[in-house]
Amino acid sequence: MTLPFLEEELKGRQTYRYPGEYASSVWPGLTISAQERHVKACIPSVATAISSAVYGGGMVELDRIFNIYVDKHYRCDDPPRDIQRLLREWKEREDVCTGLLTAVRLEHTSIQEYASPDFGLLCCTTAGVSNAARAGSARVVFDAMGNRTDAVQKLDGAYTPGTINMMLWYNGRLTNGAMVNAIQTAVEAKAAALADAGVSDSENGLTATGTTTDAIVLAVSQDQQKPLLTYAGTATVLGSVIGRLVYDTITESLQAGRWCNVAGGTTKNDT
Numbered sequence: 001m002t003l004p005f006l007e008e009e010l011k012g013r014q015t016y017r018y019p020g021e022y023a024s025s026v027w028p029g030l031t032i033s034a035q036e037r038h039v040k041a042c043i044p045s046v047a048t049a050i051s052s053a054v055y056g057g058g059m060v061e062l063d064r065i066f067n068i069y070v071d072k073h074y075r076c077d078d079p080p081r082d083i084q085r086l087l088r089e090w091k092e093r094e095d096v097c098t099g100l101l102t103a104v105r106l107e108h109t110s111i112q113e114y115a116s117p118d119f120g121l122l123c124c125t126t127a128g129v130s131n132a133a134r135a136g137s138a139r140v141v142f143d144a145m146g147n148r149t150d151a152v153q154k155l156d157g158a159y160t161p162g163t164i165n166m167m168l169w170y171n172g173r174l175t176n177g178a179m180v181n182a183i184q185t186a187v188e189a190k191a192a193a194l195a196d197a198g199v200s201d202s203e204n205g206l207t208a209t210g211t212t213t214d215a216i217v218l219a220v221s222q223d224q225q226k227p228l229l230t231y232a233g234t235a236t237v238l239g240s241v242i243g244r245l246v247y248d249t250i251t252e253s254l255q256a257g258r259w260c261n262v263a264g265g266t267t268k269n270d271t
Contacts, residue, residue, distance in 0.1 A: 003256055005034040006107040014259070016107040026113045026120025027171040027221065037086070038068040039106050041124060041167055043219075046096060050179050051217040055083040055099030059176075064097040065167050065217050067126060069106050076101075100165045100215050104128035108256040110249040114241045118227050119172030121241055125249035127164045128257060129194070132208035134201040163213040164190060166246060170218065172226040182218055182232035185239045189246035190214070197254055 004022040007015040017034065024030035029044040046061040056062065068086060083099035104126040113122045133139060166186060174182065191209040199208045233239045 002111045003107065003109065003252065004032070004111055005039070005109055006256065014107055014256070016105065018106075022111055024113060024120075024122050024169070026115045026122055027169055030122065030169055030171075032109075032111065032124055034106060034109070035090075038066050038090075039109055039124075039126075040067075041065045041169065043169075043221075047169075047219040047221050048179075049098065049217060049219040050183065051098050052215050053098040053100050053217055054079045054215065056095075056097055057215075060096075060098070062096050062098050062217075062219060064092070065219070066092075066097065066099045067106070067109070067124075067165050067167070068099060068101050070101050070103055072103050072130070074101070074103070098217050100217070101213075102126050102128065102163055102165050103130070104163070104165075104253065104257065108253045110252040110256070112245045112249050114245060116237070119170060119229070119238065121171070121238075121245060122167075122169040123242075123245035123249050124167040124169070125165065125246070125253050127250045127253035129164070129199045129208065129211055129254065131163060131211040131213055132194070132199050132201055133210060133212045134204065134206045135209045137201060137204055137206050139201065139203045163211050163215065164250060165214070166190070166216045166249075168216070168218045168242065168246075170220045171223060172220070173222050173224070173228040174220050174232070175228065175230045178230050178232045178238075179218055179220060182238065182242055183216060185232055185234055185242045186216060186218075186246045188234070189243040190250055192243075193247045193250040193254075197251060199254075 005017050005020050007017045018036055020034040022032040032041045042064045046063045049060050049062045051057045087094050109126050111124045194208045201208050
């Protein structure tokens with residue numbers, strides 16, 4: 001497993017290494033770079049993608065994914081506007097990209113890869129569980145305007161940051177149905193990782209299946225030299241790989257965060 005942007009000093013403090021860069025071994029030209037405020041994944045040409053991202057989500061084409069750090073006090077009233085402003089500040093194009101927000105420290109970014117003759121897969125994850133929740137259980141919910149359904153008043157905490165963000169970069173060919181199947185498998189693996197880590201819903205104490213603000217992006221190269229896959233469930237090779245990489249990167253990112261809390265905090269430097 002890899003935490004490419006984390007340095008551990010002799011005094012036991014974690015240090016964020018930026019600028020820093022990770023080059024994929026399974027997708028030629030895919031790089032993941034660390035800056036002070038964000039982690040950026042970039043490819044030379046556009047890929048087909050499906051995403052739940054708050055900025056640039058849906059069925060899209062993209063060549064960049066941004067995972068942007070915000071603190072715990074971030075006001076989540078208009079995330080797309082805020083991401084757009086940051087892209088302008090960083091002199092990045094505002095189209096053909098996807099933006100995610102996280103309150104997880106970026107040094108806790110975990111990356112894993114898998115290569116085979118049929119496909120390559122890279123999984124890049126940041127995992128925070130301050131908003132851990134269990135799907136299917138009774139809990140406080142909010143409408144589209146951020147109002148509690150049991151009390152018509154807007155709360156700042158409706159979409160409080162503290163989330164699990166996953167990027168899956170698939171160098172191969174998938175049907176649209178297989179892309180949806182891949183997302184399904186990734187979410188199942190996320191729930192398994194949280195259960196095994198003992199993460200619980202803060203409202204009811206039940207085993208959490210995610211957080212209230214999780215996001216995922218799957219980008220596919222659609223390389224015509226690769227075989228076309230139509231399934232990505234847990235009984236397939238691809239589904240098994242997705243499950244393992246998602247499970248392991250979530251576990252590692254969570255462990256890094258817990259170590260940081262025990263050790264007494266994290267610092268950033270520019271080395």
